[in-house]
Amino acid sequence: MSETATTQKPVSFKELGFVNTREMFQAAMKGGYAIPAYNFNNMEQLQAILTACSRSRSPVILQVSKGARDYANATLLRWMARGAMEMMKEMGKPVPVALHLDHGDSFELCQSCIDNGFSSVMIDASSKPYAENVALTKKVVEYAHPRNVTVEGELGILAGIEEHVSSEKSHYTDPKDVEDFVKKTGVDSLAISIGTSHGAFKFKVKPGEKAPPLRFDILEAVEQRIPGFPIVLHGASSVLPGYIEMINKFGGKMEGTAGIPEEQLRRAAKSAVCKINIDSDGRLVMTAMIRKVFSEKPDEFDPRKYLGPAREELIKMYMEKNEKVLGSAGRC
Ligand code: G3H
Ligand code: 13P
Ligand code: ZN
Numbered sequence: 001m002s003e004t005a006t007t008q009k010p011v012s013f014k015e016l017g018f019v020n021t022r023e024m025f026q027a028a029m030k031g032g033y034a035i036p037a038y039n040f041n042n043m044e045q046l047q048a049i050l051t052a053c054s055r056s057r058s059p060v061i062l063q064v065s066k067g068a069r070d071y072a073n074a075t076l077l078r079w080m081a082r083g084a085m086e087m088m089k090e091m092g093k094p095v096p097v098a099l100h101l102d103h104g105d106s107f108e109l110c111q112s113c114i115d116n117g118f119s120s121v122m123i124d125a126s127s128k129p130y131a132e133n134v135a136l137t138k139k140v141v142e143y144a145h146p147r148n149v150t151v152e153g154e155l156g157i158l159a160g161i162e163e164h165v166s167s168e169k170s171h172y173t174d175p176k177d178v179e180d181f182v183k184k185t186g187v188d189s190l191a192i193s194i195g196t197s198h199g200a201f202k203f204k205v206k207p208g209e210k211a212p213p214l215r216f217d218i219l220e221a222v223e224q225r226i227p228g229f230p231i232v233l234h235g236a237s238s239v240l241p242g243y244i245e246m247i248n249k250f251g252g253k254m255e256g257t258a259g260i261p262e263e264q265l266r267r268a269a270k271s272a273v274c275k276i277n278i279d280s281d282g283r284l285v286m287t288a289m290i291r292k293v294f295s296e297k298p299d300e301f302d303p304r305k306y307l308g309p310a311r312e313e314l315i316k317m318y319m320e321k322n323e324k325v326l327g328s329a330g331r332c
Contacts (some may be wrong), residue, residue, distance in 0.1 A: 008075070008115075008116070010114075010115035010116075011078070011115070011116060011117045012117065012147065012148075013099060013117050013118060013119035013148075013149065014148075015117065016078070016081065016082045016085065016099070016117040017082065017085035017086075017089075017094075017097070018081075018085070018097055018098055018099045018117070018118075018119040019096045019097065019098055019119060020098060020119040020120055020148060020149060020150040021035070021061065021098050021100070021119070021120045021150045021152075021188065021189065021230075021275070022150055022188060023096075024059050024061075024096060024098065024274075025188070025189060025230040025274040025275070027059075027331065028059075028230075028274040028275075028328070029228060029230065029272065029274055031327075031331060032269070032270045032327065033269050033270070033326055033327030033328050033331065034233075034265075034268070034269035034273050034274055034275060034276045034326045034327065034328065035059050035060065035061055035098075035274060035275050035276075035326070035328055036053070036058065036060055036061065036276060036278065036318070036321060036322060036326050036328055037060075037061035037063045037100065037102075037232075037275050037276065037277045037278070038060065038061070038062065038063060038278055038279070038282060038318060039063040039064070039065060039068065039102060039277075039278075039279035039282065040062060040063070040064070040068065040282075041067075041068040041071050041072060042072065043080065044286075044307050044310060044311040044314070045282060045286070045311075045314065046062070046080060046081070046084050047084065047087070047311060048282075048311050048314035048315045048318060049062060049314075049318060050062075050084050050085075050087065050088045050097070051091070051315050052314070052315045052316075052317075052318035052319045052322065053095050053097075053318065053322065054088050054091050054092065054094070054095055055315070055319060056318075056319045056322040056323060056328075056329040056330070057095060057329060057330050057331065057332055058095060058322040058326070058328040058329050058330075058331060058332070059095055059096040059097070059328060059331060059332050060095065060096075060097055060098075060328075061097075061098045061100045061120065061275060062081060062084075062097060062098065062099050062100065063100050063101075063102040063277065063279070064077060064099070064100070064101060064102060064113075064118075065101075065102045065103055065279075066101075066102075066103065066104070066105060066109060068102075069101075069113075074112070074116060075116075078116050078117050081099050081117070082117070085097060095332050096332060098119045098120045098150075099117065099118045099119050099120070100118065100119070100120040100121065100122065100152075101113040101118050101120070101121040101122055102122055102277070102279075103122055103124045104121050104122050104123050104124060104140070105123075105124060105125075107123075107136060107139050107140055107143070110123055110140045110143070110144070110151075111140075111143055114143065114144055114147055114149050118149065119149055119150070120149060120150045120151070120152065120188075121140065121144060121149060121150075121151055121152070122151070122152040122153075122154070122191070123136060123137050123140040123151060123152075123153060124153075124154050124191075125137055125153075125154070126153075126154035126155060126156060126157055126191075126193075127157060130177065130181075133153070133154075133155070133181075134181060134184050134185055137151070137153040137181075137185040137187060138184060138185045138186065141185055141186040141187060142186075145186065150188040150189070151185075151186075151187050151188055151189075152187065152188065152189045152190070152191055152232055152275075153181065153185055153187040153189075153190055153191070154190070154191040154192075154232075154234075155173045155174070155177055155178060155181055155190060155191075155192060155193075156171055156172055156173030156174070156191075156192055156193030156194075157171040157193055158193050158196060158197050158198055158234055158235045159197040159198075159202070159235075171193060172193050172194060172195070172215060172218055173192040173193045173194065173218060173222065175218060175221035175222045175224075175225055176225075178190060178192075178222050178225050178226050179225045179226055182226055182229060188230065189229075189230040189231070189232050189274065189275060190222075190226075190229065190230070190231055190232065191231075191232040191233070191234050192218070192219070192222055192231055192232070192233075194214050194215040194216070194218045194219050194233070195212060195213070195214040195215045196214065196233055196234060196235035196236050196260055197235045198234065198235040198280075199235075199280055200237070200239055200254065200257055200259075200280045200283070200284060201254075201257050202235065202237075202239065202257065202258065202259055202260070203257075203258045203259075204256050204257075205256055205257070205258040206256070209258070210258060210261060211258040211259065211260060211261065213264065214260065214264050214268065216267070216268075219231070219268065219271060219272075219273070220271075222272075223271060223272045227272075228272070229272065230272065230274035230275065231271070231272045231273045231274060231275075232273070232274070232275040232276075232277070233265075233268055233273050233275070233276050233277065234277045235260070235277065236260050236265055236276045236277055236278055237259050237260065237278050237279065237280035237281040237284075238259040238260055238261065238262050238265070238281060238325075239257050239258060239259025239280065239281070239284065240259070240281055240284065240285075240317070243281075243284040243285055243287075243288040244257060244284065244288075246288035246289075246291070246292060247284065247287055247288045247291055250288070250291035250292050250294070250295040251291055251294075251295060252287065252288075252291055259280070259281070262324065262325050265325050265326070266324070266325055266327065269325070269326050269327050270327070276325075276326055278321065281317065281321075282314060282317070282318075285310065285313050285314050285317050286310040286313075286314065288313075289306070289309050289310040289313045290306045290307070290310055292309075293305065293306040293309055294306065
């Protein structure tokens with residue numbers, strides 16, 4: 001489904017009803033909370049994210065990865081996102097929503113997203129040598145800023161799968177680099193590596209064991225060097241044990257996994273961390289609920305009967321995140 005109409009006229013995010021991340025981050029910094037950045041690939045996830053954030057009055061960043069864009073088709077995705085904004089308006093007073101490219105890996109991809117109504121893009125050149133990371137990030141900023149689109153860069157590499165880069169070990173961000181990077185590139189926010197990790201298999205743990213604590217010392221050193229600058233945490237799913245249990249109970253096999261403890265995310269959200277990325281927890285909720293329906297009703301074959309309950313459970317989970325983890329509920 002990756003073919004895309006390239007003849008379309010560029011569309012600005014404002015026409016689609018989105019906002020960039022600038023004001024969101026300023027408010028989050030002042031208020032001691034973080035904006036949720038939830039990934040979506042399909043209609044049910046998109047509905048759930050916007051319904052949950054509208055109900056909990058939380059600003060939100062709708063995140064689309066390169067893989068999600070290929071899966072859903074770039075043109076359809078743009079209209080889906082626009083349709084979701086219209087749906088939210090009908091639900092009452094809309095909350096601020098940014099449409100963000102997650103882990104953009106080239107200038108061309110970022111450019112295409114900007115021309116297709118994204119209000120924010122990430123250029124992830126963190127696996128390249130420092131000078132290349134600076135040059136590519138700066139190039140994206142130079143295209144984005146005249147269009148009022150905000151840009152996230154990254155320094156350091158997370159463990160786990162980071163788009164097409166897979167790393168067994170974290171390469172923590174070196175606080176010495178951050179000032180230079182921010183100054184030379186002009187980015188609006190910076191993703192750093194302090195021990196979070198992508199995916200559902202972040203850390204191998206034995207039953208009852210917890211994940212190793214995040215490196216708050218690195219975060220503090222970064223904050224000292226670039227005070228008041230918005231920091232982003234990727235790989236921040238908690239791999240919620242209740243859903244892992246449900247998956248395993250209903251025929252799945254996901255053992256020895258652990259995510260980032262919620263209290264550590266809450267602590268991070270109170271600092272300069274203004275954006276927290278969560279994808280895997282949503283995937284786990286959907287999988288757990290679909291497995292449950294399939295197991296309890298083996299004759300069920302109407303997708304609405306298993307995607308519907310999955311969507312309801314997603315709404316519940318996102319609302320809990322906004323209220324108890326990010327602190328973003330009731331902020332708009
Ligand atoms: O950080 C990566 C996100 O979870 C997106 O994953 O590339 O499989 O869509 P994806
Ligand atoms: P998780 O895999 O922990 O949900 O991280 C998602 C993410 O960082 C998206 O960019
Ligand atoms: Zn990520």
